[in-house]
Amino acid sequence: MSASLPCLGYGLGLRSAYYQDILDQSPAVDWFEVVSENFMVQGGKALYYLDAIAERYPLVMHGVSLSIGGPHALDQGYLQQLKVLADRVKPAWVSDHLCWSRGNAHQLHDLLPLPYTEESLYYVADRVRQVQDVLQRPLVLENVSSYVRSADDDFSEWAFLEALSRLSDCELLLDVNNVYVSSRNHGFDPWTFIQGLPANKVRQLHLAGHSDYGDYVIDTHDHPVSDPVWALYQRTLDYLGPVATLLERDDHFPLFEELLNELQKARELGASVLNRRQKCA
C-alpha cells in the first residue's frame, strides 16, 4: 500500500495568480506543486516568489514538457535545466506525465496519449531510467486524460502503468480526475483502473475539474472538482490509505479563499475516509 511512501498532506498548485496571497496570508496548505517549466527561466518575479514560498512550504515539481514517450531523443538541455531547478527547489519529488508532448520536428505542447503496446513499454521504460539517472531520484509519472486511444493496444492503461513502474522503478501520480475523464470517453470502469495500479507505487493524487459535454468530457482544470470525482477520490483513499493530495486549477481562477475552501473539502473528506478506515482496521 502507498502508506509506505511518506505523505505530504494536502497541497495546491502554485499559480502566479496566488503568489502574493500565499505570502500575505501564509495559508494552511501543507505543500505546493510547481509547474517546472514556469520556473526554468533565469530571473524575475517567478523565481523570486518561488524562493520566497520555498522558504515556508515544502514543494513538489511537476513538469509538462519531458515528453517521456516522444519520438525524439531525450532533450538533455531540458533535463539539465530540470536538474538545476530541482537542486534549487529541493522538491519532495519530481513528476511529469506518461505521454508525449514533442513530435519529431516540433513541440506540440499537449499531453498526448501513447499506444499501450510492448514497443511503447520498453521504449518508455528505457527513457525513464535515463531521466532518473540524470535527476538521481525516481521519476513520478501521471496518467493523462485522453480523447482517442490506439487500436493496437496490448495493455490497458493501468496495466501499462503497472508494468512501467515495475520495469523502471518509477512512481505514479494518480490523477483521479483524469481517470474519470478517460473512463467516460473510452467507456471503462474507473475503479478497475485504480485497483489495477500498484498501490505501493502511488506517490501522489491529483484532483481537478473538467468540462462535461454529455457525449464526452474534457480535462480543463477550470471548474471545481465534480461530485463523481470526489466520490472516486474517497474510494481511492479508502483503498490506498494516506496519499499526498493536490488540488489543481489552471484557468478561471477563483478567489484564493474559494480554492482554499475546496482544498479544505478534500482534507475533510480525506480525514473522514482515513478515520473510518483506521477504525475498520
Added chain:
Amino acid sequence: MRLIDWQLAFERYLLGAPVAADVTLGSSLMGGPTLDVSTGLAIYHNAYQARLQEVLRADFPAIHDWLGDDEFEQLTAAYIRQNPSDHYNLRWLGKGFELFIRQHLVPEQSAPLAELAALEWAFTLAFDAPPGTPLTMQDMAQLAPQDWPTLQVSPSPSLQWLECAFNSVAIWRSVKDQAQFPGCTPLDSAHTVVICRNELVCQYRSLEPEEANALKGLFEREWSFAELCSELTVICGEGAPFQAVTWLKQWVHDGWLQRHKS
C-alpha cells in the same frame, strides 16, 4: 503501425489545417461509446491551436487589442502554421512574431504593427532575464576617485533597446491603462525607448537623442566615463561632467548598468 510512424502521423495532423486525419492515422485509433475518433482528434487539434494562441494573446495584448479577436486569431494562426514551436517552454513562442508580421503583411500595415510587437516582446524579455549585478548608488559612492575616469559599464541583462518610428508606447500604454485606443501615428522623428527590469518591475523610458547617444557610446563603443565627459563637451561645453554624472545617476537608479566585464 510502429510507434514512431503513429506519432509522426499524429504530429502531421496536429500541425496541419483542421481537416480529417489521414486514413492510416484514423484507422489506428479508437474512440469510445459516445466519442468518435474524429471528434477525439478534433479535441487535440483545437487544444493545440487554442493553447498557442492563448500564449500569444498574453504576450501581445496590445496587438490583440488593436486587431480585435478575429484578425488576431487569423494572424496568430498563420504565425503558428509558419513557426511551429521549437522550444519546450511556451514562453519563447512569440520570439519570431515581429519578423513574421514584417514578412506577412504589406509594409504600410506591417511597420507599426511589427514595432508594437517588438515593444511587447521587449517587455517579455526584460521580465525574466537574468538579474545580473546592477550597479547601485552605494557602488558608485564607494568608487575611488582615481577609478572614475576609467569606469566602464555594460547594460544590465534585462535592458532592451528599441527605436520607435510610431507612437507604439502610447498604444501600449493605452492598453495597459484600459484607455481609449489613441490611433496609430508616425512620430515626427524616431526616438529610443529603453525597457529594463528594476528589481522585479519592468519599466520603460523614452530617451532624448543626446541621452540615447551617450548610452550607445557607453554600451557599443565602450566609452569610459572620461570619454563620455569628453564626448559631451560638444553639446554641453563646460557642463559636460555635470551632465554625465546626472545621467549616470539616473541610469544607476533605474538599474540599467552593471560593471563592464572585459
